[in-house]
Amino acid sequence: MKTDYDIIVVGAGPAGSIAARFAAEQGASVLMLEKDRDVGYPVRCGEAISKAGVSEFIEPDERWISAHISKFALISPDGTEAVIEFGDAGYVLERRIFDYELAKTAAKAGAEILTRAYVNGLIIENGKVCGVKYDYRGQQKELRAKVVIGADGVESRVGRWAGLKTYIDFRDMECCVQITASNINVNNETLYFYFGQNVAPGGYFWIFPKVNGAANIGLGVSGMVGKKKSALSFLNNFMEQNFPSAPILTSIAGGVPSSITLEKISAPGIMLVGDAARQVNPLSGGGIASGMIGGSIAGRIAGEAVKKNNPDYILTYDKEWHNRLGKRHEIFERIKNGIYNFSDEKFNKIAHSFNSIPKEKRTLGRLFTTALVNQPSLLVDIAKVFII
Numbered sequence: 389m390k391t392d393y394d395i396i397v398v399g400a401g402p403a404g405s406i407a408a409r410f411a412a413e414q415g416a417s418v419l420m421l422e423k424d425r426d427v428g429y430p431v432r433c434g435e436a437i438s439k440a441g442v443s444e445f446i447e448p449d450e451r452w453i454s455a456h457i458s459k460f461a462l463i464s465p466d467g468t469e470a471v472i473e474f475g476d477a478g479y480v481l482e483r484r485i486f487d488y489e490l491a492k493t494a495a496k497a498g499a500e501i502l503t504r505a506y507v508n509g510l511i512i513e514n515g516k517v518c519g520v521k522y523d524y525r526g527q528q529k530e531l532r533a534k535v536v537i538g539a540d541g542v543e544s545r546v547g548r549w550a551g552l553k554t555y556i557d558f559r560d561m562e563c564c565v566q567i568t569a570s571n572i573n574v575n576n577e578t579l580y581f582y583f584g585q586n587v588a589p590g591g592y593f594w595i596f597p598k599v600n601g602a603a604n605i606g607l608g609v610s611g612m613v614g615k616k617k618s619a620l621s622f623l624n625n626f627m628e629q630n631f632p633s634a635p636i637l638t639s640i641a642g643g644v645p646s647s648i649t650l651e652k653i654s655a656p657g658i659m660l661v662g663d664a665a666r667q668v669n670p671l672s673g674g675g676i677a678s679g680m681i682g683g684s685i686a687g688r689i690a691g692e693a694v695k696k697n698n699p700d701y702i703l704t705y706d707k708e709w710h711n712r713l714g715k716r717h718e719i720f721e722r723i724k725n726g727i728y729n730f731s732d733e734k735f736n737k738i739a740h741s742f743n744s745i746p747k748e749k750r751t752l753g754r755l756f757t758t759a760l761v762n763q764p765s766l767l768v769d770i771a772k773v774f775i776i
């Protein structure tokens with residue numbers, strides 16, 4: 389191992405691996421540090437992603453695709469199911485393998501990877517980040533770099549150490565719990581989303597099918613709700629009522645930052661990507677695809693900055709991210725605040741109106757139109773998503 393690198397990436401999740409790969413592809417020397425023993429494990433994710441979100445970065449491969457998704461079922465509080473068919477739209481992944489494969493693409497591009505390397509501080513000189521401090525198998529070490537990319541997930545500390553404002557209002561931090569259970573009798577091409585006060589107030593409940601009758605079952609509720617009633621108690625109620633004897637294979641808890649992106653995601657010598665930068669889609673809570681997009685922009689720009697020998701060039705990252713997805717996320721956030729405040733009656737009414745449309749016309753667009761009739765103030769925000 390060298391003592392200094394052009395670029396050091398902290399965290400080997402999807403955002404970190406893609407950042408490392410895109411930086412290495414620019415010819416920069418890149419090291420990615422991961423605190424856990426294995427890349428891709430433990431998994432804290434529902435693992436659903438659109439086909440387009442995957443294909444932009446890696447050829448879809450059956451080894452890490454657990455289910456092919458062609459339908460969404462939106463279930464209102466009175467049990468009415470509004471189903472939307474999409475064709476070949478997305479996947480439920482095996483992230484243990486997917487994340488690992490992404491890291492391998494970074495390695496193939498020339499990046500070095502070190503696991504069990506826990507970054508616990510930054511080297512900062514004259515206000516510029518110049519490297520990382522880390523613990524490796526009980527030994528404290530340091531490495532210098534021209535750029536450090538913080539890809540250290542939702543609990544990120546790298547940004548804070550660098551002096552970036554990483555605060556997120558607890559109302560925007562979705563408290564999530566999820567189990568992977570077996571013997572779940574649902575359609576294996578459908579993602580199920582449940583809404584309402586009894587299942588997930590201020591959020592949604594999901595069942596995402598996996599191979600051989602397994603499924604990821606979980607929910608996210610706003611931090612406001614989670615303070616009063618735990619997400620776990622909603623999950624336990626649901627399982628008792630619907631799948632009382634399903635064997636449970638895994639169980640996880642975690643936060644999803646369902647907010648807009650941080651005000652600043654770069655500063656001298658430092659860039660943030662993925663959950664660390666709050667690049668999650670605030671409406672869906674999905675962060676795999678958007679994290680990879682953030683990672684690709686940051687990695688390429690960091691590599692170019694090294695090539696141009698222009699450290700300030702990394703500061704162009706904020707604008708490029710904002711134009712690609714950040715602006716869109718601001719609108720999604722406003723739509724989320726509208727939808728998640730719907731009453732149970734409103735959800736029921738939307739589902740009933742939607743189901744009265746002929747089956748072949750039940751598209752996502754029609755569902756939005758139906759929602760709009762019930763909440764016209766959403767119109768402006770939704771229109772912007774398609775115009776901007």
Ligand SMILES: Cc1cc2nc3c(=O)[nH]c(=O)nc-3n(C[C@H](O)[C@H](O)[C@H](O)COP(=O)(O)OP(=O)(O)OC[C@H]3O[C@@H](n4cnc5c(N)ncnc54)[C@H](O)[C@@H]3O)c2cc1C
Nearest residue numbers: 399401402403423434435436507541642662663674675676
């Ligand atoms: C319950 C739940 C369900 C979800 N479901 C979905 C879904 O269905 N679809 C979707 O798109 N998104 C989903 N998400 C969100 C998604 O998991 C994240 O947005 C995504 O993993 C973010 O990728 P990332 O690379 O930014 O961070 P992560 O995947 O969290 O990777 C961060 C990496 O950094 C490492 N790390 C952290 N600190 C350090 C350190 N100090 N030193 C070294 N390494 C460090 C971690 O070990 C980890 O490997 C879900 C989240 C939760 C909690």
